[in-house]
Amino acid sequence: MGFGGLYISISGLQANKRSLETVSHNISNANNSNYVRQGAIHVSNSYTNSMDSRFQVGTGVSIQQIRQIRDEFLDIKFRREMATFGYHKAKSELLADVESIFNEIPDSGLQKIMDGFWDKWNELYKEADSLPIRGLVHESAIAFTDTVNHMSTQLDNIQQNLNKKIVTTVNDINNTLDKIASLNKKIKVIESSNNVMKANDYRDERNALLDKLSGILPISCYENNLGEAIVSLQGKDLVSGSNFNSISIENDEKGLANIYWKDSKDKIDLNGLGELCGLIDVRDGSVKEYINRLDVLVKTIATEINNIHRTGLDLQGNTNIDFFVPADGSINASNIRVNPILSDFNKIAASKTLDKGDGDIAKAIHDLRKETLYGKFDPSKPFDDPANKDMNIDEFYNDLIAVLGIERESSRGTAETQAFLINQINEDRKGISSVSLDEEMTDMIKYQHSYVANSRVINAVDEMIENVVNRLGLVGR
Numbered sequence: 001m002g003f004g005g006l007y008i009s010i011s012g013l014q015a016n017k018r019s020l021e022t023v024s025h026n027i028s029n030a031n032n033s034n035y036v037r038q039g040a041i042h043v044s045n046s047y048t049n050s051m052d053s054r055f056q057v058g059t060g061v062s063i064q065q066i067r068q069i070r071d072e073f074l075d076i077k078f079r080r081e082m083a084t085f086g087y088h089k090a091k092s093e094l095l096a097d098v099e100s101i102f103n104e105i106p107d108s109g110l111q112k113i114m115d116g117f118w119d120k121w122n123e124l125y126k127e128a129d130s131l132p133i134r135g136l137v138h139e140s141a142i143a144f145t146d147t148v149n150h151m152s153t154q155l156d157n158i159q160q161n162l163n164k165k166i167v168t169t170v171n172d173i174n175n176t177l178d179k180i181a182s183l184n185k186k187i188k189v190i191e192s193s194n195n196v197m198k199a200n201d202y203r204d205e206r207n208a209l210l211d212k213l214s215g216i217l218p219i220s221c222y223e224n225n226l227g228e229a230i231v232s233l234q235g236k237d238l239v240s241g242s243n244f245n246s247i248s249i250e251n252d253e254k255g256l257a258n259i260y261w262k263d264s265k266d267k268i269d270l271n272g273l274g275e276l277c278g279l280i281d282v283r284d285g286s287v288k289e290y291i292n293r294l295d296v297l298v299k300t301i302a303t304e305i306n307n308i309h310r311t312g313l314d315l316q317g318n319t320n321i322d323f324f325v326p327a328d329g330s331i332n333a334s335n336i337r338v339n340p341i342l343s344d345f346n347k348i349a350a351s352k353t354l355d356k357g358d359g360d361i362a363k364a365i366h367d368l369r370k371e372t373l374y375g376k377f378d379p380s381k382p383f384d385d386p387a388n389k390d391m392n393i394d395e396f397y398n399d400l401i402a403v404l405g406i407e408r409e410s411s412r413g414t415a416e417t418q419a420f421l422i423n424q425i426n427e428d429r430k431g432i433s434s435v436s437l438d439e440e441m442t443d444m445i446k447y448q449h450s451y452v453a454n455s456r457v458i459n460a461v462d463e464m465i466e467n468v469v470n471r472l473g474l475v476g477r
Helices: 003-028 072-102 110-126 131-193 200-214 275-309 360-370 393-433 437-471
Strands: 038-044 061-068 219-223 229-233 236-240 247-251 257-261 324-326 336-338
Touching: 003 038, 003 061, 003 437, 061 200, 072 131, 072 200, 072 219, 072 275, 072 393, 110 131, 110 360, 110 393, 131 200, 131 229, 131 236, 131 247, 131 257, 131 275, 131 336, 200 219, 200 229, 257 275, 275 324, 275 360, 275 393, 360 393
Parallel strands: none
Antiparallel strands: 038 061, 219 229, 229 236, 247 257, 324 336
């Protein structure tokens, strides 16, 4: 063994030193949830021919690359499921806020207010001339209008808050895309200058951003041969190399934000995937529908009561008085008011005649509760469509609550199922990619022994060369 053996052992020292550094880096990141463990890949150096070309001589070992130990298929699967999870999780949480507005629990909520309202009309029917009972009717009506006004305001607030959150989410998306593009550039610069060196820590940072982004948008992603992540949405690139295509926001005539491609100005439809789509669908779909349903409920009640009340007589013989009026425009849940002139309880019409004890108008208003005034909710049909009536007031309101509960429960169940699936996929990823201290200690011992063995070979070669140089030819002197 000559100088060639010395070079072989030196390559072994260098390779094992680099491997020990990789093990040390793994151990130091054992508690980093975004870190993917790394491994040094050893390969044989090219062989050289002997002087007589009869055989080949090995030249040692080198590090081919420091690669990440990960399963890219699991990453793709994880991100695909995250889009569904993000949508239903956002929707479930937001619908829970809508449920809290209706607050239909025992002894609470709009249903109890309406029960009290109808009961007071029934009492007035029995004692049509009683001012105290007329006062109770007035108070229960104010309780009804105040309640629906407040509910409408809260639903509007949810819609406006969702609009603000959509704007904030889009800004976060654009910032994330910018960071991914910046990391692409760093990875490309590092890896183009050195085939062995891999920018794996930057990859970990980039993959963490992609995992987060996948819950917000239904993205797809792959890595090109330059190490750059190509991120796309519905077949169109969001990130390509160090460039990114941001999402822009434009407000409609109602001031609600809608999302568009910045370059083409085309509107983006997320097709029921991702947290951002959940925010948009609840704002433009669910909340809008329940505002409409509440408006239909209130407008129908007000219209029918007014139609009857106008035909009745108050205690002073006056008629043609509306019981409910709008603050402005046409009556809906947000602007309904009790007619201010009815603060004089004498002006509440309860009778068809001036006969004492006549409470026929109060009875007719009370009986509205049982009439079929509504049909299955259909925004395309007017609320008073005579061909679309098969539910009374209580049934219509209970149907509203039931539909809301079913919609929320459906999203909650899907979100829980997706969370379980995502957790399983993530556990599989961790089983491959997370740092095992036991495994790293085993590798450390292996590389340490290999390092020591190579150093001993160097010592042996050094002693051999020393003998050749210093002692050759001394015999016989």
